Amino acid sequence: MIPSSILAVAAPLFLAFVVTACNKPTEESSGVTIEHEITPHPVRVGPATLTLRLADARRQPVTGASIMLEGNMSHAGMSPVFAQAKETEPGRYQAIVDLSMAGDWNILTHITLAGGQKLERQLDVKGVRAN
Numbered sequence: 001m002i003p004s005s006i007l008a009v010a011a012p013l014f015l016a017f018v019v020t021a022c023n024k025p026t027e028e029s030s031g032v033t034i035e036h037e038i039t040p041h042p043v044r045v046g047p048a049t050l051t052l053r054l055a056d057a058r059r060q061p062v063t064g065a066s067i068m069l070e071g072n073m074s075h076a077g078m079s080p081v082f083a084q085a086k087e088t089e090p091g092r093y094q095a096i097v098d099l100s101m102a103g104d105w106n107i108l109t110h111i112t113l114a115g116g117q118k119l120e121r122q123l124d125v126k127g128v129r130a131n
């Protein structure tokens with residue numbers, strides 16, 4: 001077991017690493033599971049609704065988290081799109097992300113739990129269709 005004081009120090013460093021090397025999938029140390037769903041399906045250019053469900057190791061909803069989304073495309077030279085998720089029911093968070101171009105996107109999910117712990121998760125949204 002790693003003492004929690006070390007995790008508290010390591011978490012911000014890990015966050016910085018993820019932001020820099022954003023193709024690495026994240027491994028959670030918190031036991032929090034994150035399920036996601038994106039609509040419409042298939043995804044098209046324009047506003048997409050991203051729904052995230054957070055549950056703890058006992059499968060209870062994780063409430064009171066603050067979630068910021070950052071959408072990036074796989075090519076260089078395009079500025080990211082940002083969205084803040086709202087908790088629509090306990091443990092369920094929803095955001096509208098404006099996918100402004102057809103192609104492959106990834107959505108970096110910055111999660112701050114009620115206790116201050118930060119998590120990162122990257123979601124691939126490939127093949128967004130032109131309207």
Ligand SMILES: [Cu+2]
Nearest residue numbers: 073078101103
């Ligand atoms: Cu683009």
